[in-house]
Amino acid sequence: MKFVVLTLSVGVAGCASLPNSGPTRKQIERSVLESNAEVPIRLVEIKTGADIPLTSSNTMKPALIDLPPPPTDMIGPGDVLDINIYEAGVTLFSNAGGATGSGGQAGQLVASSGVQVQKLPPSRVDDNGDIMIPYAGRLHVVGQTISEVEAIIRSSLRRLSQNPQVLVTLNQAITNSVIVSGEVVKPGRLVLQTNRETLSDVIALAGGYRGTAKDLTLRIVRRNENVDIRVNDLIETPALDVRAYPGDRLMLINNPRTFAVLGASGRVDQVPFGQSSVSLAEAISGVGGTNPNLGDPAAIFLFRYVRDEQGNEVPVAYHINMMRAGSYFLAQKLAMQNKDVLYFGNAGANQPSKMLQLVSQLFSPILTVTAGVQTVQNGK
Structure with missing residues (x-):
């Protein structure tokens, strides 16, 4: 009996240091408020449609100026x-x-x-x-x-x-041409016959892309300026599909988009986008949702960097409470972005549950032995 009491005492004392899958909702909110002034973190509560950040398709502007086409027979060095x-x-x-x-x-x-x-x-x-x-x-x-x-x-x-x-x-023709490389069927120098070929036209003239459009990034180098455009965005947003300009260098890069899943979820992993656009609701369901034994459905956070009006990257934490019915509709409108961190908060009330599990594990061998002894005694 003394052994049982001693074991129980050790187990209960250890409950104060039971392992967690991460901070709780209150701990995250407290740490945001206490964040260093040099790197302030914005906390946004997703309660209405007005709180949902605009998707890239709504905010995306032409990444390159659509320059007027030069004459197709203009002479330059190397011609x-x-x-x-x-x-x-x-x-x-x-x-x-x-x-x-x-x-x-x-x-x-x-x-x-x-x-x-x-x-x-x-x-x-x-x-x-x-x-x-x-x-x-x-x-x-x-x-x-x-x-x-x-x-x-x-x-x-x-x-x-x-x-x-x-x-x-x-x-x-050297001047009136572009260089195409990377994940295309026919990389090399491509002469612009009309100087009205768009970026997607150049990809098509190079034999098309290899791989999946959602995983490809088109990098354009023009006049010492680098611009990256997702191929899917190029297809879905015509304003981005500007004309190629002589001297451009275009490279198709295999660059799959991913988001990280941490905390008390059914899966802790780095998850690739399964399609061109993924909503928060799809991301939550795709990783198994909140772990019922550890997580708190009211404490789901999305961490990402957002550019402010000055072009500076600002860390933002979006919080959504999935215990509200309206949050399931809002989660369908909130689009995931590349390199997002989806965090499932630890439930603050799961410590007693863990203690009961520990006590059950401690007593389970004793109960088994006791039951065995009683069986032997009854047999006699």
Whole structure:
């Protein structure tokens, strides 16, 4: 009997330090009020529809400015040009690789009948935006269109040749292109044929994306600025699907969205989004809800960072009491976001339950032994 009393005393004394799955609702509210002034935490009670934060689809603005499309034949560094020069009468060029007639010397003007054409070797625009034309020298063509380059070459040869005509075509387009990489079927350089192709058009022209749209992020690098857009948001929000601009670099990244589940729930885990959008109600049910032995349905919290009007990240704790019938409707409207923390508060009244469980575990072997002894005695 002394052993039983001693064991019970130890067990009861240990109840003060019974393990918890996390803080209770009152403990969280108290810690929020006592939070450091340098990192203040906002506590928002979800009681009406006005308390629900706006979803990304309601607040999302175009991440990039929809720039007006430049001319599709604008010349820039790296472009390769094919140049043909047509001459009639007195010619400066000829098909003979610089020979100007029988017994003539290169560079001499020669009268000939008909029209002669000289195809120059492919001319690559250098880093300074220049090309070299025989007899005309170095010409600056960057930022010019094909027709403007033809006019520049024709003007430079006018005093050297009799009414030369110039035809320029784009052999390799570097300026009027974008680089597509990552989770696409055909990564590489893609020439914009119309300069009106949108971001989703570029993905389609690259063979489409690989994987699931809800797990993909499109990263656009434009003029030293990085912008990330979820592919699902790109599909569902047309305002985000702006035109690609020459020089853009687009990368599709496999970046699944997840939220963490902590506290007294049926499952403590990092949970991926099962679909493009997940409500708080779906998140709660997906992880098994509140643990009936440990949790408090009135103490469900959603922790996330929210940007204020100045663009600063502010920690916000949303509290919803699922003991109210109206909360089940509100939970269907509150959308989960990437990296959210869903916390199920520990029930403050579960300590007596734990103590009873402990006492039951302590006495269970004794009761079993006692029952066995009585059985033996009765058998005698």
